[in-house]
Structures are given as structure tokens and as C-alpha cells.
Amino acid sequence: MKLLLFFICLVATSSAAILGIDYGQQFTKAVLLAPGISFEIVLTDEGKRKDLSGISIRENDGGLERVFGSATGSLCTRFPQSCIMGLKPLLGKSVKSAETQLFLGRNFGVKLAGDDSRSDAIKVDLGLSNDSYKFAIEEVLAMNLHELKARALNDLEDNALAKPIVEDVVVSVAPFASHETKQAYLDGLKLGNFSNVLGLVDEGTAVALNYVSSKKFNKEDLTGEKEYHIIYDMGAGSTTATLFSFTPFTNGSIVLELESIGYDETFGGQLFTQSVHTIILEKFLTSFDLKDSTKLPPKVLARILEAAEKAKIVLSINSDYHVSLENLYDGKDFKTTVTKDEFEEINSDLMDHITKPIKDALKSTSPEKSIEDIKSVILNGGSMRIPFVQKHLATLLGEKRISKSVNADESCALGTTLQGLKLKTKLEKAKDIKVIEKSYHNFEIKIDDNDDDKLVFAKGCQINNSSRLNLGSHKKNMNIGLYEDGRLIKSYKFDDFLKKVNDVSCSSKDSKQIFGTFTLDHNKMFDLSNLEVECVASEEKGGFFQKLLKKEGDASEGTDEEIANNDGTIDTNATNSTQSSTSKSSKRKTKPVSINIPKPIYPHIKPMSRTTKERTFNKLAYLNSKDESRAELDQIKNNLESGCYELRAYIDDHQDELLKEMTEDEISNYSTFVRDTIEWFEFDSDGSSIDDFLNKSSEVASKKKDLDSIVEMSKVDISLAGMKKLYEDGTTIAMQVQSYMLESGTQISEIRQKYEKENFDFDKENDRIKFKLLREGGDKIMTLDKDLAKYKDHLAKVGELTSLSESQFNKIPKREVYEKYEAATAKIVEMLADIILIQESHKSRIETFNDKFDKLLERKNKKELRDKLKQEKGAEKETDKEAVEEEEENGFIEEESDSEPIESETKTKSTVNNEAESTENVHDEL
CATH class of the missing domain: 1.20.140 (Butyryl-CoA Dehydrogenase, subunit A; domain 3)
Known part of the structure; x- marks a missing residue:
């Protein structure tokens, strides 16, 4: 708790807010941190602490009507083809990926198309008349994020300590997220109008940080001994196990170290919902004597899915759930019952999926860990509430190891926000939590598509790191490929490379060597940041790749050993050992010359180009302005409608007072006015402008004011x-x-x-x-x-x-x-x-x-x-002067007789001077 208070005080030094977002597959949670606002959940308009991750987009009155999150209500069952829910797995994916089919199996009526300009990146087709309203996944994400930002700004408006600015944002991502997925998040945040993206935080890191920062450490706990724990996070769409350790030192500082992960990208709460959907759907087909569910209307499938979600929740507590859907199909109702036994039986083959992430996380450590090494397994995620999931975990772990010490819904958002603060301030205090994050993948490079690759950052190395490698000397233009676990991420083709190299002059004893600087940033994204030509004098000319290509035998193997680290890890504050080994036998003669790095070539999903982003940003800004106008009109409509009903109720409640001052016909005229206005509002106001509604509201307010005066008139003495x-x-x-x-x-x-x-x-x-x-x-x-x-x-x-x-x-x-x-x-x-x-x-x-x-x-x-x-x-000085002159004229000065008067005069003058100086000082001060 003390650590948490320290972080709160730290953010108070800045008036800007930090928004931490946990964008889940089913629900989104966000936390606001600002002066006067200490890690507060951003509530929905309905006052809920979490919001559905989705949006409904429909054509209405010649424009688009967008409804966000939980406010969609029944729209997604009435108009499923207009709803986009659970899009998280689609971020960074191709329309041909397996995730696409899983998404379509839950979003009935929605169509997905490929974007040819971005290697089949997914676009959502909602069947809108304007072809420009086929939205990229990043656009839909940006819509949700922008709406979340608007709610956060509303929370800041009443806070005098913080400025109403929400630009600093940090988002949690799955620890298995690919480069393409992370880039989709970054693009979505920019399109959502966040100018300062602090970073992307692994979900497991966020929960672990929340756990440690909230933990109360007594003096006897500060032993300096490392403890191992696992964050077991089962969300709607995936399950992860993050193995971490923390070491509380005697000086109060804590080192939090992320060790390894295990995961299942498709196993989560929605898979259980889908299984219940299958049970209900089979019973529905039997009841209506149907054989093919693919021909059912999307609305029917959506209503059954909604019932399946409710059944899954109820079956976590009760032994059965009664389904009752009125007018579901062909004008007929549908009723059935789903039992807990049916639910557990259909999911029995999924049991191994529950424990596999934990086992994988233990195996991925070096040296390998066992269950006995783990002090606790901390449960997180909404799907952890399913009883047989907890029961199956207890079988593997034992009841004592299972911990529910974090808020399963909000810990990720809280930890994400705290990590955002650390990324923003970049300060480390003595009693701060030092977070050591590691790479869960190997990152390699290849030159000119050669079969042999070079490990740059090994699995387990610390992130936010750089490495400078000697790539050797090249006689032709060069291609550099960047890989993650052997999968090509991006490549750089240097067409003018040879010209730049030839422009560099070296002495005959030197060779031109190419050095590349590679980075693994705090988002765990691998890239080439710098390429240089350098004149190098060496006992053995040529770098690793040149020797490797020339098959120089033992000499090459020796160089290989020099280049690679013992365990593949890279020191955060040092360059790769390739450079250090080279420096032992070489000496720089001239300053390195930089080579411009071209735009990367992406073999998979391409990021949005700058032009596409600008066009998309303008489109979203237009939709936002339309939403604001629509919201303003809705508010005016609400005011008019409520004003009409208030006026009608006022007439009924003050009938006696009004009759004292008015005739029944006059009162009836007011009642008729109210009735006519309500009829116009309900049946004839379509297509009316804002001014039309404002004029009607003004008339209603005027009538109400007249009646107020009449009622008051009946209460006062105006005789x-x-x-x-x-x-x-x-x-x-x-x-x-x-x-x-x-x-x-x-x-x-x-x-x-x-x-x-x-x-x-x-x-x-x-x-x-x-x-x-x-x-x-x-x-x-x-x-x-x-x-x-x-x-x-x-x-x-x-x-x-x-x-x-x-x-x-x-x-x-x-x-x-x-x-x-x-x-x-x-x-x-x-x-x-x-x-x-x-x-x-x-x-x-x-x-x-x-x-x-x-x-x-x-x-x-x-x-x-x-x-x-x-x-x-002044007068005394004049008297003294006259006395001296008189004595000089007489030619003598009687010293003895004059000494006393002189001393007395001196004393008097001194006293006067002191008094005068004292008075002057007082006056000067005044």
C-alpha cells in the first residue's frame, strides 16, 4: 500500500492524466490517474465499471448511428448484422486466418472482407450503402477508444486539480500478441486521437504489478529471498499463465521479474458460451424439425447466443437453466432446459486446455520449474468464475496454492495504469518496484535471404534493449530480414546500398564493414534502427556473415562463438558482444557513415500508411461530429418530451388553483396544446431540424411559465x-x-x-x-x-x-x-x-x-x-563654528577648561546624530 501511495504522490506533480486501458475480448475496463483522481475506474454512462467491447453501427436518417458498448442493449439481438463484438482476436490478422471463422461463428450476419492494399487485412462490411463505410479493424478499435477517452474527459471536468486533457494512454495486450497485432493497437490509438502512447503492457505484467504494489510487506517479509508465483488469466477469448518472481530487499525495494509464459490463444469463456449455444441450437433444431442451422436468420442465432451466455453464468451456480424465447422462429416460442451435467459433458474434452498454459510456463523457464517451486497461482479474468475450471486447477495445484488476492475484473487495468505511470515518469526511487521484463521469443536476422540466421535477442533477454552487429563487407546491394522465432516480420531492401558504400574511402589496410543497430523496445517490437559503413583494421577482415557465406571453416566457427552470447541474453546497457569481440582485434580509423534505412517490406499484414491514417482520421472526425450533433438533438428531444409530460402533470396537479383564476375552456386549451405537441413529437417530427424542436420546447416552457404565474397569483393578495x-x-x-x-x-x-x-x-x-x-x-x-x-x-x-x-x-x-x-x-x-x-x-x-x-x-x-x-x-554646527573662530581670534584655546564642554558637546552631538539616524532609518522603512 505504501508503494501505491508513492506512485499516487508522484503523479500529483503533473496536472496531466494517464488513462490505462484493459481492452478485453468481451469487456473493456479503464482506469484514470490524475491529481485528485487516484486510480479510479472510468464508469459507463449507466454507471457500470466495465463496458462491452463492441459497437453497433446502423444507417439512420441518412447518416450513421453509432452506439457503444453496453448501451447497445438489445440492438445486437435485433440487428446482429450491424454489431461488431469481440474483435480483439482480429487485430493484426488476415481475413484468411482461423480467427476470422471463429469471429463469424459469434457475430451472425456480419461480413468480413480483405483489404488488397494491406495484404488481406480485415475490413468489416456491415452492408452500408456508402462503400467507404467498410471499416478496418483498427478503425473500429479507434471508435471504441475515442468513446472511452470522451468518458474520461467527462470525469476530469469536475476536477479542479487536473487539466481536462487525456493524451497519455497505455493499453494492455496479450503476451502472445504478434508484431502485427501490436502495430494494430498503436494505429488504433493514434486514430482514437491519443497523441502520446506511453506503451503496450503485457496483461500478465500488469496483473503481477498490481498484485505486488497492493501487497503489504512487513519488516520480516523483507528477506531478499525470491518468490515464484503464476498469474492464471482466463478471459473471454484466451488463457495465459504468466510465471513471475519478486524479491523484497531489506532496504524496502522490490524487484519484480517476469520469467515465462504459457498460453492458449483460443481457449476462454466464449468457448464455453459457444458450447452452450451448440446445446440449445441442437434442441431448437429438433423442436422445429430443422436440419440445417446455416439457413437460420442471424437474429435467431443471435438470440440463442444471448441465451447461451446467460445459461453459462447461471450454470456456474445452479444445476440447470430454463431457456424461454418468445416468438423466436416462424412466430412460435421456444422453451428448453440446459443442465450443468450437459454443460460439463460437452466441455469434458477441454479439460487439458485448462492446465496446459501453467505446464508450458513451468517448462519455459531455465532451469525448468515445478509446481512445488510455485508459492501461489493468482486467478484473474471473468471466466475464472466457472466452478469446474477452478476444480480442475485445484486437482493440479492443490487448493492451498490457488489465490484470489486480486480483483479478477480490474487488476489488469489497475496494473496497466501503474506501468503507464512508470513509463511516463521514468523515475526509480529506492523503494520503488523495479520491473524486469523479458522477451518470450527469439529475434533473429538474415542477410540476403540466406538460410543461416543470426540470433540478435534471445528468449529470456531483457527488453528495451539495443544491439550493434558487424554484418561484414558486401559487394552488392543488401537485404536484411527480421524474424521472430523463425517467422519473418519485416525486411529492408537497400537498393542504393552499394553506391553509399563506394562513397566511403578507406586505407588499403582497412576494410569497409557494415554495422547494424537493432532494437527490442519496451513494447517488445523488433526493428533495425541504424545502419553504418565503417573502416575497420582487423587481423581477419570481414564480419560474421561474410565469413559464413565464404564457408571459412574453423575461423568462421570461432567468430560465431564470439558473436553469440553464452545464453543469448543481451545486457540492457551494453551493445552486443559482436561489437565488443570485434573491438579487441580492430580499431576504428574513420567516423562511421550512416546509410538511410528504406521503408520496410511486410510479408504479412501491412501497417496503415500515413495517407490512409489521415484519410481515416478525417472520416472518424466527421462521424464524431455527427454523433455530437445527434447527441445534442437527442437531448433537445428528451427535454421536449419531458417538458410535455411535466406540463400535463402540472395541469392535473394544480387543477383547483387554476380554476380560481381561469375558466375550464382556458385550461382545456392548455391540455389540447400538450396533446398536440406530444402527437407531433411521436408521429410527425421525423426529419425536423434542431430549430423545430427548440421552438416547440420554447413554447412548452412559455406555457409552463404562464401557468406558474397563475398558480402563484392565486396564492398572493393582489386586492x-x-x-x-x-x-x-x-x-x-x-x-x-x-x-x-x-x-x-x-x-x-x-x-x-x-x-x-x-x-x-x-x-x-x-x-x-x-x-x-x-x-x-x-x-x-x-x-x-x-x-x-x-x-x-x-x-x-x-x-x-x-x-x-x-x-x-x-x-x-x-x-x-x-x-x-x-x-x-x-x-x-x-x-x-x-x-x-x-x-x-x-x-x-x-x-x-x-x-x-x-x-x-x-x-x-x-x-x-x-x-x-x-x-x-544644523544650528549646533553653526554655533560651534562661531566659537572656534572667536578662539582663534583671541590666539589661544584653554584646553583644560574647554575639554569638558567639548566632551559634553561631542556627547550631545553624538546623541543627536544617533537619534537622527534612528529616525531616518524608521522613516526609510516606512
Whole structure:
């Protein structure tokens, strides 16, 4: 907990917010961290802590209507062909991949197409009339992320400590995510209008960090001994086991080290849902005597899938679930029952999938770990709530090792946000958690498609690393391929490479060597960052690849050993051993010359080009503006509808008061107006503009105001006697105000006289005080004359009524009398409130005048004293001068007789000087 508080304090030094996102296959969770907001979940509009990962996109009123997450409600069962749910497995995948078929098996009616310009990257076809509305997966992801950002901004609006800015973002990804998948996330974040992507965090890393940061360490726990734990995360679409260790040192610091992973990319909660869907679908086909489910309407399949999801949840607790779907097919209802035995039987062949990730994670460590080495297995993910999953894990692990010490729904989002803070601040304190992340893959390179590859970053090496390799000397243009576990990620073709090399001049004793710098960044993405030509003097000319290509036998093998590290790991703060081994037998003669790196060639899914991103960003901005306009119109519609029903209820509730002042026909006219407006809203408002709805709302508000006045009119005394009483009270208040103004003026006049008597500038101080009062909001006293004049005008109108006879007064419409009554009473209330403010302001003004007068008078007295002392000092000097002259004329000085007076005079002058200097110092300070 102390560590968590430290991180919270750290973010308080910046006013910008950090948004951590756990984008799951079924649900998305997000956490906001900002000054005044400590790791708070971003709620949905309905107040839920997690939101569905999906969107509904339909054509409506000539445009697109987008509904996000849980707000889709029943839209995805009514219009399944317009919904995109659970798209996470499609990120970075081809339309020909196996993930595509799994997705289509859960999203009925949705069509997927390949993007020829991006090597068959997936585009979603929702059957919209505009062909430009075939959305890339990155676009759909960006839509969800942008909506999430908007909700986070709403949370910041009421927070005075943080700026309403959400640009720093960090997202969790599956630890088995490919380069193409990670690039899809990065593109989606940019399209979602996040300007600063802090990074991508492995889900297992995030949960482990949340676990350690939330753990309370006592003094006796700080032993320096390493503990091993496993994060077992079963989500909707996949299952992972992340083996990690942490070491709590005696100084309070903790090292968190990610060791290895095991995973199953397709085994998760939705697979169980799909199994229940199969059970219900078979019973449905039998019930309706159907044989082919592929010809069923998407709506039917979607409703059965919705029932299957509910059944899976219920069967986690109960022994059976009753399915009841009204008007499901051919106008008929469908009812059936699914039992827990059926559920567990159909999933019995999946049992090995439950434990396999844990076993794989243990095998992937070096040296290999066993169950006995693991202190606990921490459960995470919503699908962990399925009882037989926990039961099967307990069989492998034992009950004692199973831990539920993290929030299975939110720990990933919390840990992701915390890692985002670490990535943003890049600070390491003594008692901080140091996270050591490792690569779970081997990263290699090949030159010119040669069969032999070179291991650059070995599995288990630390990430956020670089390595500089000697690629040898080349006589032709070169191609460099980058691989992950033998799978080509990207390649670079250097067409002008030879020209650049030939431009470099080396001495006859030197050879031109090519050096490449490769990086494995904090997102675990492998790339070529720099290529250089260098003149090298060596006992054996040529780098590893040149020797390898020339088959130089033992010498080549020796070089190979020098290039490769013992265990394939790379020191984070050092270059690859290739460079160090080369430097032992070579010496640089000239500065290396850089070679421009061309655009990479992608053998699989291509990232979005800059042009495509710009075009897509503009399209999304257009859709966002349309959504904002639609939201504004919806709000106006809601206000109109609620206003109509409120007005109708108001008429019913105040029938008796209204009848005192109105006829039944007049009241009926108001009721008719409400009925006509509601009918227009429900049946005739399609295609109406915002102004049309605003005008209707204005009419409803005006009618409501009229009725409010009539009801209030029935409650007040607006008879002739009542108006006379109002006039008398109002006149009394006006006289009191005038009397107070006169008294205030007298006080100010007395102060003026006091100032002028001492020759102080009253007008100057008066202007200063007025300006001060205006700055502090006490300007009512400056406008009192005008306000009193307006008040008297309203009072005079009441006075005109009181001068009438009873018969004349009764001829005036009550509405007109009430309006004058209302205006006068409103001014009376306003005037009384002003008087209180004016009294406080005047009191402050008088006190300020008196305080200033006292200071000026004190300053004046001190100045007079100083001047007096100066005059006395000058007179004494003149007397001394005359005495000396007289003695010189007499020709002698009686030393003995004069010594005492001189000493006395000296003492007197010294005392006077000190007093004068003291007075001057005081004056200077003033």
C-alpha cells in the first residue's frame, strides 16, 4: 500500500492524466490517474465499471448511428448484422486466418472482407450503402477508444486539480500478441486521437504489478529471498499463465521479474458460451424439425447466443437453466432446459486446455520449474468464475496454492495504469518496484535471404534493449530480414546500398564493414534502427556473415562463438558482444557513415500508411461530429418530451388553483396544446431540424411559465388593500435606503474634512478604495443611485394602482396587476439583499479610510520630527563654528577648561546624530 501511495504522490506533480486501458475480448475496463483522481475506474454512462467491447453501427436518417458498448442493449439481438463484438482476436490478422471463422461463428450476419492494399487485412462490411463505410479493424478499435477517452474527459471536468486533457494512454495486450497485432493497437490509438502512447503492457505484467504494489510487506517479509508465483488469466477469448518472481530487499525495494509464459490463444469463456449455444441450437433444431442451422436468420442465432451466455453464468451456480424465447422462429416460442451435467459433458474434452498454459510456463523457464517451486497461482479474468475450471486447477495445484488476492475484473487495468505511470515518469526511487521484463521469443536476422540466421535477442533477454552487429563487407546491394522465432516480420531492401558504400574511402589496410543497430523496445517490437559503413583494421577482415557465406571453416566457427552470447541474453546497457569481440582485434580509423534505412517490406499484414491514417482520421472526425450533433438533438428531444409530460402533470396537479383564476375552456386549451405537441413529437417530427424542436420546447416552457404565474397569483393578495400594503412597505424601504445613503454621505464628508485638515489628498485615496472595492466585487454602492431609481419606478407603478377607486381597480385584469406586483416584490427582495451588501461594503470603506489616515498621520509626524532634528543639528554646527573662530581670534584655546564642554558637546552631538539616524532609518522603512 505504501508503494501505491508513492506512485499516487508522484503523479500529483503533473496536472496531466494517464488513462490505462484493459481492452478485453468481451469487456473493456479503464482506469484514470490524475491529481485528485487516484486510480479510479472510468464508469459507463449507466454507471457500470466495465463496458462491452463492441459497437453497433446502423444507417439512420441518412447518416450513421453509432452506439457503444453496453448501451447497445438489445440492438445486437435485433440487428446482429450491424454489431461488431469481440474483435480483439482480429487485430493484426488476415481475413484468411482461423480467427476470422471463429469471429463469424459469434457475430451472425456480419461480413468480413480483405483489404488488397494491406495484404488481406480485415475490413468489416456491415452492408452500408456508402462503400467507404467498410471499416478496418483498427478503425473500429479507434471508435471504441475515442468513446472511452470522451468518458474520461467527462470525469476530469469536475476536477479542479487536473487539466481536462487525456493524451497519455497505455493499453494492455496479450503476451502472445504478434508484431502485427501490436502495430494494430498503436494505429488504433493514434486514430482514437491519443497523441502520446506511453506503451503496450503485457496483461500478465500488469496483473503481477498490481498484485505486488497492493501487497503489504512487513519488516520480516523483507528477506531478499525470491518468490515464484503464476498469474492464471482466463478471459473471454484466451488463457495465459504468466510465471513471475519478486524479491523484497531489506532496504524496502522490490524487484519484480517476469520469467515465462504459457498460453492458449483460443481457449476462454466464449468457448464455453459457444458450447452452450451448440446445446440449445441442437434442441431448437429438433423442436422445429430443422436440419440445417446455416439457413437460420442471424437474429435467431443471435438470440440463442444471448441465451447461451446467460445459461453459462447461471450454470456456474445452479444445476440447470430454463431457456424461454418468445416468438423466436416462424412466430412460435421456444422453451428448453440446459443442465450443468450437459454443460460439463460437452466441455469434458477441454479439460487439458485448462492446465496446459501453467505446464508450458513451468517448462519455459531455465532451469525448468515445478509446481512445488510455485508459492501461489493468482486467478484473474471473468471466466475464472466457472466452478469446474477452478476444480480442475485445484486437482493440479492443490487448493492451498490457488489465490484470489486480486480483483479478477480490474487488476489488469489497475496494473496497466501503474506501468503507464512508470513509463511516463521514468523515475526509480529506492523503494520503488523495479520491473524486469523479458522477451518470450527469439529475434533473429538474415542477410540476403540466406538460410543461416543470426540470433540478435534471445528468449529470456531483457527488453528495451539495443544491439550493434558487424554484418561484414558486401559487394552488392543488401537485404536484411527480421524474424521472430523463425517467422519473418519485416525486411529492408537497400537498393542504393552499394553506391553509399563506394562513397566511403578507406586505407588499403582497412576494410569497409557494415554495422547494424537493432532494437527490442519496451513494447517488445523488433526493428533495425541504424545502419553504418565503417573502416575497420582487423587481423581477419570481414564480419560474421561474410565469413559464413565464404564457408571459412574453423575461423568462421570461432567468430560465431564470439558473436553469440553464452545464453543469448543481451545486457540492457551494453551493445552486443559482436561489437565488443570485434573491438579487441580492430580499431576504428574513420567516423562511421550512416546509410538511410528504406521503408520496410511486410510479408504479412501491412501497417496503415500515413495517407490512409489521415484519410481515416478525417472520416472518424466527421462521424464524431455527427454523433455530437445527434447527441445534442437527442437531448433537445428528451427535454421536449419531458417538458410535455411535466406540463400535463402540472395541469392535473394544480387543477383547483387554476380554476380560481381561469375558466375550464382556458385550461382545456392548455391540455389540447400538450396533446398536440406530444402527437407531433411521436408521429410527425421525423426529419425536423434542431430549430423545430427548440421552438416547440420554447413554447412548452412559455406555457409552463404562464401557468406558474397563475398558480402563484392565486396564492398572493393582489386586492386593492394588498397593493396599498405593498406600496407602503416599499415606500418605507425606499426611505430607509435614502436615509442610509444620507448617513453614509455624512460619514464620508467628515472623513474628507479630517483628511483636508491634515493636507492629505482625500480624492486620491478615495479612488484607490473604490478600485479595491470594485476588484473585490463590492461595487453595489457605486450603482446604488441607479438601482434605487429603478426600484422607485416599479414602486410608482404600484402607487398608480393604489390611487384608483375600488371600482376602477377591479376593472384592471388580474394578470396585469399581478405582473406589477411580481416586479415590485422582486425589486424589494433585490434591494434588501443589496442593502446588506452595501452596509458591509460601506463599513469596510470607512475602516479603510481611517486606517489609511492613521498611517498617513504617523508618517507625517515622523517626517516633521526628522526635519526638526535636522534643523537642530544644523544650528549646533553653526554655533560651534562661531566659537572656534572667536578662539582663534583671541590666539589661544584653554584646553583644560574647554575639554569638558567639548566632551559634553561631542556627547550631545553624538546623541543627536544617533537619534537622527534612528529616525531616518524608521522613516526609510516606512
